[in-house]
Amino acid sequence: MIEHHDTAQAPRHLEPVAGTRQSHAELGQLPVPPWHVLPRSIAETGLEITQLLSLVLKAAYLHRSVTLAVLTETLKLPATVVNEIAAVAVRERLFEIAHRGASDLDVRFRLTDAGYTRAAEATARCNYTGAAPVTLDAYLDAVQRHSVSQAAVTKADVTAAFHDLVVPLHLLDAIGMALNTSRALMIYGPPGSGKTYLAQRLGVLLPGAVPVPHAITVAGEIIQVFDPLVHVPFDAGKASLAHRTLDRRWILCHRPVVLSGGELTLSTLDLRYDDTSGFYQAPPHMKANNGIYIIDDLGRQLVSVSDLLNRWIVPLDRNVDMFTLRTGVRFAVPFDVWPVFSTNLEPGELGDEAFLRRLGSKLYVGPLSRDDYREVYQRTAADFGLSSTEAVFDFLVESLHFSADMPLLACIPRDLLRLVASEVRYHGRTPAITEDSLIGAWQYYYGLRPTPEAASGGMAHRWAGSHRATV
Numbered sequence: 001m002i003e004h005h006d007t008a009q010a011p012r013h014l015e016p017v018a019g020t021r022q023s024h025a026e027l028g029q030l031p032v033p034p035w036h037v038l039p040r041s042i043a044e045t046g047l048e049i050t051q052l053l054s055l056v057l058k059a060a061y062l063h064r065s066v067t068l069a070v071l072t073e074t075l076k077l078p079a080t081v082v083n084e085i086a087a088v089a090v091r092e093r094l095f096e097i098a099h100r101g102a103s104d105l106d107v108r109f110r111l112t113d114a115g116y117t118r119a120a121e122a123t124a125r126c127n128y129t130g131a132a133p134v135t136l137d138a139y140l141d142a143v144q145r146h147s148v149s150q151a152a153v154t155k156a157d158v159t160a161a162f163h164d165l166v167v168p169l170h171l172l173d174a175i176g177m178a179l180n181t182s183r184a185l186m187i188y189g190p191p192g193s194g195k196t197y198l199a200q201r202l203g204v205l206l207p208g209a210v211p212v213p214h215a216i217t218v219a220g221e222i223i224q225v226f227d228p229l230v231h232v233p234f235d236a237g238k239a240s241l242a243h244r245t246l247d248r249r250w251i252l253c254h255r256p257v258v259l260s261g262g263e264l265t266l267s268t269l270d271l272r273y274d275d276t277s278g279f280y281q282a283p284p285h286m287k288a289n290n291g292i293y294i295i296d297d298l299g300r301q302l303v304s305v306s307d308l309l310n311r312w313i314v315p316l317d318r319n320v321d322m323f324t325l326r327t328g329v330r331f332a333v334p335f336d337v338w339p340v341f342s343t344n345l346e347p348g349e350l351g352d353e354a355f356l357r358r359l360g361s362k363l364y365v366g367p368l369s370r371d372d373y374r375e376v377y378q379r380t381a382a383d384f385g386l387s388s389t390e391a392v393f394d395f396l397v398e399s400l401h402f403s404a405d406m407p408l409l410a411c412i413p414r415d416l417l418r419l420v421a422s423e424v425r426y427h428g429r430t431p432a433i434t435e436d437s438l439i440g441a442w443q444y445y446y447g448l449r450p451t452p453e454a455a456s457g458g459m460a461h462r463w464a465g466s467h468r469a470t471v
Contacts, residue, residue: 037246051220055074056071057094060095076131094118095110184340187340210255213226264303299350395435
């Protein structure tokens with residue numbers, strides 16, 4: 001598999017609230033979910049006035065005074081709600097009005113001495129000063145109504161999503177059917193076969209946009225959910241009506257695709273509390289709700305495979321995960337993801353039958369056929385601006401791959417031709433792939449030591465065939 005220049009994606013639309021599973025073609029326009037309608041009062045935010053007051057005071061803390069417009073933008077709440085909160089602060093002598101202009105938004109509030117003290121104390125406890133959080137109930141409702149189990153794809157969807165990749169047709173069909181089961185998927189095969197790249201591209205298949213909160217609040221604590229490194233906002237131009245009427249504490253995003261690799265530990269899968277900031281970060285699989293969570297290189301983590309797999313048993317069974325705050329409060333959050341496990345291990349090597357039974361599909365991604373390998377080679381050569389001949393390609397396959405007993409893995413053409421392109425630029429040569437340039441790239445790529453004859457160019461073919469390449 002290799003990415004081609006044309007990476008255009010089919011447009012995605014916000015999924016319906018409920019009902020049967022929907023394919024790309026069946027998705028309609030962008031409705032405004034009623035549970036995310038803009039709040040018009042403190043009561044409609046679902047939050048306690050003490051928490052809202054704390055956020056307003058902290059927003060004003062850095063500058064001692066702040067405008068209504070800045071407070072509105074910081075808290076992502078309408079001016080009417082923020083003005084209501086500020087009025088409470090004025091009554092409690094935490095704010096005073098420093099300026100009032102002709103416009104309703106042209107108001108500046110200043111912290112009183114008492115307000116400054118309260119704001120400093122609130123900041124010391126928790127320095128979160130972003131968008132006002134949403135309630136846990138609102139979050140649970142949103143995740144349920146936009147469940148990944150509602151997403152369904154057809155053969156046409158899969159073909160369109162992977163049109164720029166070289167993937168065997170039987171594998172594409174298996175991927176599409178696996179997604180429609182909404183059960184966990186394991187992709188296994190040798191290193192370099194393209195498992196990780198394929199897994200990351202699966203996000204293109206998921207239709208719809210989902211609302212992601214900046215943060216949620218549980219028992220007075222704040223858990224940050226939105227992550228700009230993970231969540232991709234939906235095209236505002238296609239969602240202009242929704243953006244005008246949605247509660248701005250939520251961001252319409254494409255269904256997330258979150259990847260964890262060898263750095264994954266059991267503690268990574270729990271809420272992460274920062275003593276300095278005073279609030280929590282959601283774990284990766286919570287950020288992936290309504291989307292895909294990829295566990296890459298299963299078996300290379302610092303934690304043992306058995307311990308890691310045991311951690312997934314309950315979420316995979318019940319579609320729910322439990323978290324505990326530092327105060328001891330426990331709460332449940334939906335495990336609404338399509339889990340994808342990528343590994344170099346054979347499924348039987350995992351040694352956990354209970355876990356394997358909970359996997360919907362186990363797909364093998366192996367070496368390419370000669371025709372598919374040629375397609376990857378030709379596309380990659382074009383990407384690097386290199387010309388080639390059929391004879392040179394045959395040399396790569398027969399004199400290098402076959403002689404070294406190296407399978408035709410999807411990663412190899414790009415890795416080799418990148419070295420060839422570098423040599424061309426370095427020596428100022430004609431941008432053409434030759435047998436000698438492939439031999440040199442093969443040597444550098446696999447760290448082989450050529451014989452003196454091969455180094456002088458006299459025995460290139462015998463050098464290539466007499467060394468078994470290993471990764």
